[in-house]
Structure formats: structure tokens, C-alpha cells
Amino acid sequence: MLKSQDFQTLKSLRLALHQHPELSGQEKHTSETILNFLNSYSPSEVLTNLGGYGLAAIWEGSEDGPTVLIRAELDALPIQESNSFAHRSTKKDVSHKCGHDGHMAILCGLAMQFQASPLSKGRMVLLFQPAEETGQGAKAVIADEKFRNINPDFAFALHNLPKHDMGTVYCKNGSFCAASTGLKIVYQGKTAHASQPETGNNPAVAAAQLVHCLERIIETNDFTKKTLITLTHAQIGEKSFGVSAGRAETWLTLRAFEKHDFDLLLTLVTREAELIGKRYGLDVSLSHHESFEVTENDYQSVEMVKKAALNLAIRYVEMTEPNPWSEDFGCYLQNCQGAIFGLGSGHETPDLHNPDYDFPDELIEQGVRMFWQLLNDITST
Ligand SMILES: [Zn+2]
Ligand SMILES: [Zn+2]
Structure with a gap:
């Protein structure tokens, strides 16, 4: 030695x-x-x-x-x-x-x-x-x-x-560490004069609904182990009182301990984000960042x-x-x-x-x- x-x-x-x-x-x-x-x-x-x-x-x-x-x-x-x-x-x-x-x-x-x-x-x-x-x-x-x-x-x-x-x-x-991924969800609408928001498409309500539904996803679905969605960052529009927002960006980190739970969590959040965006006539884009698989011994x-x-x-x-x-x-x-x-x-x-x-x-x-x-x-x- x-x-x-x-x-x-x-x-x-x-x-x-x-x-x-x-x-x-x-x-x-x-x-x-x-x-x-x-x-x-x-x-x-x-x-x-x-x-x-x-x-x-x-x-x-x-x-x-x-x-x-x-x-x-x-x-x-x-x-x-x-x-x-x-x-x-x-x-x-x-x-x-x-x-x-x-x-x-x-x-x-x-x-x-x-x-x-x-x-x-x-x-x-x-x-x-x-x-x-x-x-x-x-x-x-x-x-x-x-x-x-x-x-x-x-x-x-x-x-x-x-x-x-x-x-x-x-x-x-089996699993030693959680799987996780960063998920960036962008809702693109249309800016407008703050006095005439009806001429644009402000994504704020859609972004709020998205955040609101996350809790329901975690609670209502049958995951085998604990899963977690953490809101890490959000931005709606720019810092201006004269412009109705045209874009919203929401950053989430999804985490689960088993591969099937992780796959289900990702499917549910993706589906919900797309549905909400569609409902409000917004362009939706989703991207994954810093993704980690479950570590299986x-x-x-x-x-x-x-x-x-x-x-x-x-x-x-x-x-x-x-x-x-x-x-x-x-x-x-x-x-x-x-x-x-x-x-x-x-x-x-x-x-x-x-x-x-x-x-x-x-x-x-x-x-x-x-x-x-x-x-x-x-x-x-
Ligand atoms: Zn580290
Ligand atoms: Zn380390």
C-alpha cells in the first residue's frame, strides 16, 4: 500500500x-x-x-x-x-x-x-x-x-x-442518482402598445397557467417515486410600461428517481405546455438543457x-x-x-x-x- x-x-x-x-x-x-x-x-x-x-x-x-x-x-x-x-x-x-x-x-x-x-x-x-x-x-x-x-x-x-x-x-x-433535465418553454405572441393590448397577443396568462398546472401534474399522476418540478427562472416581456408583452420564457428543472417516472413527467409537462400555448394562439418552442439520465448501478x-x-x-x-x-x-x-x-x-x-x-x-x-x-x-x- x-x-x-x-x-x-x-x-x-x-x-x-x-x-x-x-x-x-x-x-x-x-x-x-x-x-x-x-x-x-x-x-x-x-x-x-x-x-x-x-x-x-x-x-x-x-x-x-x-x-x-x-x-x-x-x-x-x-x-x-x-x-x-x-x-x-x-x-x-x-x-x-x-x-x-x-x-x-x-x-x-x-x-x-x-x-x-x-x-x-x-x-x-x-x-x-x-x-x-x-x-x-x-x-x-x-x-x-x-x-x-x-x-x-x-x-x-x-x-x-x-x-x-x-x-x-x-x-x-438500481438507481443511485436522479435523472434531471432543464426545460426551457418559450411562448411567442405579439407585442402591442400598452393602451391597445388587443392588437397583440400577450402570453402572460398562458405562462401563469403553465406555472399553475405544474403542481397538478406532480400531485395527480401515478408516479412510483417522488418527482420534482422546480421553477428556476421566468421572464415575460421587457421592462417597459409602454409595451404589452409579446414573449414569455419559463425555465423548469424536472427531476425523478426512476427512468419510467422521468419519461412520464417529461411527457406530461411537454403536453401541457403545448396545449396551453395552442389554446392562446401562441408559438410554442421547447428545448432541453443540461440533461442527466438516471444513474443505474x-x-x-x-x-x-x-x-x-x-x-x-x-x-x-x-x-x-x-x-x-x-x-x-x-x-x-x-x-x-x-x-x-x-x-x-x-x-x-x-x-x-x-x-x-x-x-x-x-x-x-x-x-x-x-x-x-x-x-x-x-x-x-
Ligand atoms: Zn456537483
Ligand atoms: Zn460532483
Whole structure:
């Protein structure tokens, strides 16, 4: 196993990543920093510019065996850090508030571990994925032709979980994270003089009806689990007392924990939005943004996560409900087996995306041990 000085090296890397965060799709410097680090640990092959600034480094065992992909995320968030510690973000309005800096450090620990004691069989692929926060990254990586060289048999990832017991592994079979999508609904009518609104078509009443019907959709239909519609933004007309509004824009985020619930929710909201627009003679346009699929763990992989935790004497908790947030890791699981698990980051750690959040470095060792055990269990059978 790695020594304490190795974990010091990983911690220094994590702090450096934290100081220099980059937004989704702009992770050029982060990707270069990781590549420089990994090059010291002799990967067999490196793929760069995967679906953006994505990076995959591959290590081959001495014999053929399964390919196991482990994923971390490169991106930070458009949030101003409120912490004053020495490693605070050097960029205004950008910071690592989801712990992706810590997840990257964990994967770098696997590169160190491989060099110290290579796997005898199979392939280890460390994937540093861009643009997770916008739901674009995993799809772009998979669509990239270079990803065909990887073709994983198994894919694993973890996410730290604030307000959960420090170092405990949390997992569940089936859906682990919610599906969600941003839905922008635009009603286009016709502007008019405010004194003669009847000569135009003001979409305000239609927009109000749309907002009003959302509650009914959530309450009256038979969803198997909780579903959620959140109004995130709305605009009707322009800031002018002289002009009757001609355009209304409503932004919603739809969320569900099961795929069939999500599909039903999307169908119902779309149908209602179109019906209302039509009733008022408006042009209706709908567009989807930042869409995330349900993240579905498979049973066998969850059993492997559980076994790895037990072997390492790490506490394991079977989750009863999926996480309410969304994650794009599920895209990899549509083509191979695998699972994402949670690693408790303690009750003192602020929630994900809070301005005072910071990844607890003590989790780096726990993450490296879990993934390394999984890699060994899978490739040795
Ligand atoms: Zn996040
Ligand atoms: Zn995250």
C-alpha cells in the first residue's frame, strides 16, 4: 500500500487543483496538470482531448484480462469561494465545490499504486472526464472515436457525500442518482402598445397557467417515486410600461428517481405546455438543457463494492433511497457493468455546491484503497 509521504504528495496535488479551478468545458490547465502528474507513473498509453479536455491514462497488467475504467471529473463550478484558507481558489466566481479535486487526487493515487505493485492481469483505465456539472461530458467522451480504444468491461466512480459518516461507503442496486433535465418553454405572441393590448397577443396568462398546472401534474399522476418540478427562472416581456408583452420564457428543472417516472413527467409537462400555448394562439418552442439520465448501478457490481469494503474493514451502508442530485456517470453504465458509490465526507463538511465546501483530504486514502481493492478483485478472477 502507499506510504504516508505518497498521501502527502496526493494532498499537495489536491490543494493545487483546488487553487486553480476551471469551469465545465474549459478544463485545459487541470487536464495538463493531471497529465504531468501521471506521466511520472509510466502509463502504457494516454488519450488526450477526449470529448473536450478529457484525459484517459491506461496501464496494462502482464496478462490479458478485463478492462476496468475508473472515472473522476475535471470541472469546478461557477461559485465564489467563501473560505479564507491558504489553498482557496485563486479565480473569482469559480471554485471546486463538489470535491472533484479530491476525486482526481484519488485516481492519481491509483497510478502511484499501479507503479508500486502492478496488476498481474487486465487493464486499468483512469478517466478524467470534462463537463460533468453540465451533463455534457460523459456523452461527449463516449461519442469520441478515441473512446473505442478503451471499451471497458467495468466502470466505477465514487462521489463524496457530506452529512454522511466520514469514510463510510454508501451504495445501492438500481438507481443511485436522479435523472434531471432543464426545460426551457418559450411562448411567442405579439407585442402591442400598452393602451391597445388587443392588437397583440400577450402570453402572460398562458405562462401563469403553465406555472399553475405544474403542481397538478406532480400531485395527480401515478408516479412510483417522488418527482420534482422546480421553477428556476421566468421572464415575460421587457421592462417597459409602454409595451404589452409579446414573449414569455419559463425555465423548469424536472427531476425523478426512476427512468419510467422521468419519461412520464417529461411527457406530461411537454403536453401541457403545448396545449396551453395552442389554446392562446401562441408559438410554442421547447428545448432541453443540461440533461442527466438516471444513474443505474448493476447488482453484481454493487456486490463487488460491498465485498471490497468488507475486505478492507470499511463500514458499508446499503442506501434505501437514491441521491436527489444528478450525475452523468450513468452514460457509461449503458454499455458496460459497473457502479458508482458514495464515500461519506463527514457531518462537519458543508453540503455540495455550498460556497464554504472543501473536500476532506482524509478521504483520499479511503478512495484509493476502495478502487484498488475493486481492481484487484475484478482482474484476479
Ligand atoms: Zn456537483
Ligand atoms: Zn460532483
